[in-house]
């Protein structure tokens with residue numbers, strides 16, 4: 395019988411993997427199974443241009459349906475995988491049928507982390523949203539109208555991007571964040587305050603270091619009326635027409651753990667994307683992998699990671715061994731301003747900025763042991779490209795010269 | 809429709825039919841052309857859709873905007889005819905376009 399690779403999850407990583415197998419001339423069957431109604435699509439525009447109405451649905455699709463047909467990728471949308479039977483190398487589907495595999499790749503991504511709050515038990519309010527999929531955007535779009543009051547819980551990238559779109563559409567936006575500053579887990583204070591100012595100038599209101607205490611529901615428990623919180627020790631009730639929760643992602647690891655595979659903040663894989671079962675791989679947001687860059691284990695949630703991880707898995711499946719080596723990077727877009735981040739700043743000793751944080755654009759470089767371990771670049775694409783090289787080459791830099799705008803950044807790159 | 813030829817760094821050619829209105833990068837993606845990664849999905853944020861546009865076409869293309877200019881100026885293996893293919897819209901005038909791909913995008 396013809397060899398068969400089955401991919402569970404038709405998202406960014408799954409789609410990339412299926413395409414990569416064909417690019418490398420894989421001759422066996424490739425089945426790409428996803429529980430959403432759409433072929434693999436890009437999620438980044440969901441909280442940016444797509445929500446704003448500037449990017450069309452068909453432009454989200456990474457490839458048109460015809461491509462899957464032409465390259466014999468058996469894409470099955472609306473198909474949920476329920477279980478893995480490792481001893482017989484089969485999976486079972488939502489309709490009860492079973493499907494055999496020779497190699498299985500888990501590319502299941504994650505789901506929005508739910509809010510656990512008093513008042514919410516058992517209720518599924520119509521105006522309480524999360525943002526992970528096209529259908530999430532479709533569900534909330536009708537309420538994204540001028541004048542509506544939007545409360546966003548969570549000051550990460552998704553929450554901030556939605557805030558930017560919403561104020562531009564005329565909504566009244568208040569963003570609640572538990573930490574004393576925005577993006578506190580991923581950037582330094584200089585960048586946090588720059589971004590806060592960017593939003594405040596356009597009318598977004600913030601409650602930082604605030605504690606969300608509960609949601610007020612209407613009598614039928616179908617609508618959220620407001621969010622109760624404590625801000626600077628004072629209780630407050632914020633009325634809302636809609637509430638968006640953006641407090642992170644829970645990786646979809648249940649299939650793996652039920653099949654006895656190791657799970658520890660993601661499905662545990664080695665540097666070749668393999669689980670302990672040689673016939674099962676895992677890639678993308680759902681996978682926890684060793685990182686040559688940090689020296690530890692890491693689970694990343696980004697498109698570049700999904701693409702690189704899929705590339706590694708393709709090599710493994712084609713019998714080559716090419717470990718994951720890329721440096722993590724990420725981008726965001728708020729009010730048309732490009733934010734590009736490379737590396738992970740955790741544990742940095744010094745932050746050097748170029749340009750002024752009071753101006754419209756600047757770059758922040760995070761140094762450790764005289765080397766740039768990460769950088770956040772705002773509105774300066776050329777500096778981002780150089781920053782990427784500085785982080786990957788690990789060359790030593792002189793912090794004073796790095797901060798001197800008169801010294802061309804290019805002169806530091808190896 | 810326009811015919812576009814992508815040439816990988818190792819010389820392998822891929823001729824594809826591109827649809828009017830889509831980007832040159834998307835035409836490569838739709839046809840599984842190796843050597844264009846397009847991490848950012850076409851938003852001029854990654855420069856992994858970098859290509860060298862054959863001379864005959866450089867003047868037929870609109871000049872890069874500031875975002876593209878910035879990304880390209882410090883990309884890997886830049887040449888005077890370097891472009892971000894996600895910023896190039898396919899028009900009938902591009903029929904026959906040849907795009908060579910940099911060695912940095914062939915590691916896949």
Ligand SMILES: Cc1cc2nc3c(=O)[nH]c(=O)nc-3n(C[C@H](O)[C@H](O)[C@H](O)COP(=O)(O)OP(=O)(O)OC[C@H]3O[C@@H](n4cnc5c(N)ncnc54)[C@H](O)[C@@H]3O)c2cc1C
Nearest residue numbers: 403405406407429437438474475502503678679695696697
């Ligand atoms: C609003 C938003 C904005 C973002 N912005 C950016 C950005 O600007 N830059 C960036 O780099 N990244 C961004 N990301 C993150 C990026 O989109 C993800 O990292 C990327 O999509 C991960 O790809 P993946 O294939 O691992 O998971 P996904 O793309 O989530 O795909 C997983 C798929 O598997 C399906 N699935 C799960 N379980 C099963 C099952 N049992 N059976 C069948 N199917 C299943 C899921 O429904 C889903 O379709 C953003 C994400 C969101 C939600």
Ligand code: FES
Nearest residue numbers: 848850852855894
């Ligand atoms: S696809 Fe990212 S810059 Fe063109």
